[in-house]
Amino acid sequence: MEAVEATPEMSALFGELVLDVEIRAPAGKFHHMLAGRPHHMSKATPNNIQRCDLHEGEWGKVGTIVTWNYVLDGQPKIAKDRIEAVEPEKNSITFSVIEGDLMNEFKSFVLKIQVTPKQGGPGSVVNWHGKYEKIDENVAHPENMLPFFKSMSKEIDEHLLSEV
Template sequence: MSSNHGKVETDVEIKAPATKIHEVLTHRPHHISNVSPNNIQGCDLLEGEWGTVGSVVYWNYFHDGKAKVSKQLIEAIDAEKNLITFKVIEGDLLEHYKSFKMTFHATPKAHGQGSIVHWTMEYEKHHGDIEDPHTLLQFAVDVSKDIDAHLTSAQA
């Protein structure tokens, strides 16, 4: 693996059940702009159906102080493991990366309520001068926390 290939990952603790946050990302990502408006401006289904492998979604988001877009293929869904993988097929990320894949995996906490959300981002940079996507990983954490706050609020 060349130095242009990389992987970053992180965990975030949330209060919501793993199944609930997975359901939002898988079947209702178009609602995320309502609960994380500073980060996500919209999510549209371009091909397929919400929550199905092979579907294509188009995200409008705000990252590193700029409005950006990302067209993503839903590459994998595992409802039992609360897992979904998105492969970027068009958009701003591909200006810096030849390939970019994001995996969300939520696991119920062993003792008590809540879950651990594990984000993994695997990528290949166009060249070695490009930064690893740590700010995008933090972006995913922030969006996860916003979804969690919505799911655990009284009106959810």
């Protein structure tokens, strides 16, 4: 059950991205990669993430600032994010972009990733939920991020399943 949804709402300046990706790894393991060891993501998904550096704070803690070097549509990009919320019991983490390439087109960009165990079977569903405000009406809806999130999820899943 994979759903992809991109829904601009409220006005031409505000929008959301929603993507569910089925994975085989346990929800807690996937969440721990995002919250507790995102600096390992360049090994797990090298086509998407080149590096993740701790700028300020502690991995997985609210208020921590992390810098990401990533590739979107074949172009190298940088994002500096603040961790806004971490809910281990819900396998959820929320990042707010505070600097970087996205801020050239968006006044705000918040991304919540929640991983839920599948009902009645092994595996999990990774829900990517982004909310943003564009700097003006000429900025395109960032649908190009959906394949990026899907690819990242699948590569991280494969990596987690191969870990001993």
